[in-house]
Amino acid sequence: MMIWTMPQPFSANFVARLDPLHGLLACLRGQLPAHADWPRIIGLANKTLCTPAVSARLREAGLFPELPADVTLFFSEMERRNGDRNDRLMAQLDEAAVVMNAAGVSPLLLKGTAWLAHAPPERRAARMLADIDLMVPAGHFQSMIDQLRGIGYHLETTDLEPGVPAVLFRPQDAATIDLHSEYGSINTLFYRFDDLAKDAALLDLKGGIISLPSPVACTAILLLHDQLKGRDYLRGRIDLRHLLDIQSFASQFTRADWDELNRLFRSGYARNAMRTQLLTAKKLLDMDVPRTVTHGARARLQYLRRLIQLRWPSLAPSLTFLSLLDPSYLIARHVARRAGKDGLSKGATGLPRRESLQRLFIRNELGKI
Secondary structure, eight states: OOOOOOOOOHHHHHHHHTHHHHHHHHHHTTOOOSSOOHHHHHHHHHHTTOHHHHHHHHHHTTOGGGSOHHHHHHHHHHHHHHHHHHHHHHHHHHHHHHHHHHTTOOOEEOHHHHHHHHSOGGGGGGOOOSOEEEEOOGGGHHHHHHHHHTTTOEESOSOOOTTSOEEEEOTTSSSOEEEESEEEOTTSOEEEHHHHHTTOEEEEOSSOEEEEOOHHHHHHHHHIIIIIISOHHHHTOOOHHHHHHHHHHHTTOOHHHHHHHHHHOOSHHHHHHHHHHHHHHHHHHOOOOOGGGTOSHHHHHHHHHHHHHHHOGGGHHHHHHHHTTOHHHHHHHHHHHHHHHTTOOGGGGTSOOGGGGGGGGOOOOTTOO
């Protein structure tokens, strides 16, 4: 006898293939997944560098007693070890601040380093960092490199290019220091030291003083870093760590703050990129975001494209190619070419150089999905 079964609806199959992501997102919202496949959830948390954040969210929600014993042990140990490393990073930051302060500079903190200093000490273990990002005035850039070399740092390369940070390291440290004198691009959003310092808050460490950009500036830099400098808008990639950072910085935003953020991303290409990222944060993390910074057909399409790529990764190159035909991107390319004729370097435009387009098609990248 032949038995007929109803085919599973496309939408159900689509969602089923994203179950590990849904489980991870539930954890990041401080909830237990409905159907917890812990090996796959932990695998995705490790890939996105969010394992300490998962541990912190579940622990703060009082859910550790409901987890399997081995899962609780793994999360607790990851969070503890990351906390130890972040304590080392804070000590390393303090030491660098002391020598910079001695030369009259209070460095600005960027990206994850800003989050680490913003966060209460008891929550610092929740964030994994790759490096320490600092910004100093362009006129003091070389002298700050010399200050750091004076306490044992070495330059990763002496061939420094305009707009590219100097990477300094010591064998005994937990991370490199990425030293910036500017951030962004003239066609999207561009920051010099003074642009950020005017609204920054000074923070006393144990020995040194650093400057924290405003929460709006911190959010803008993360959007700029991922969506435009990292080409995630074109590639359809997601960095969950940075979405969590944005959620943290924006948690106290007023309507005026959202309006300011919206004004910062003025061009069509940059604004579409911003809206896509904020819509992604809203959908994935239940982040409270006003519609004024998430609406638009391109943002919705790009968000759907991200989910499609997660379900069918082999489609990523084709969808990236289609993104390169986005009219707002093509207009930005045209503006960049005109800027190049006016004597600005290709790097200053913030758009992919022809010879580096292959980077757009990298699929396996640490921390991104």
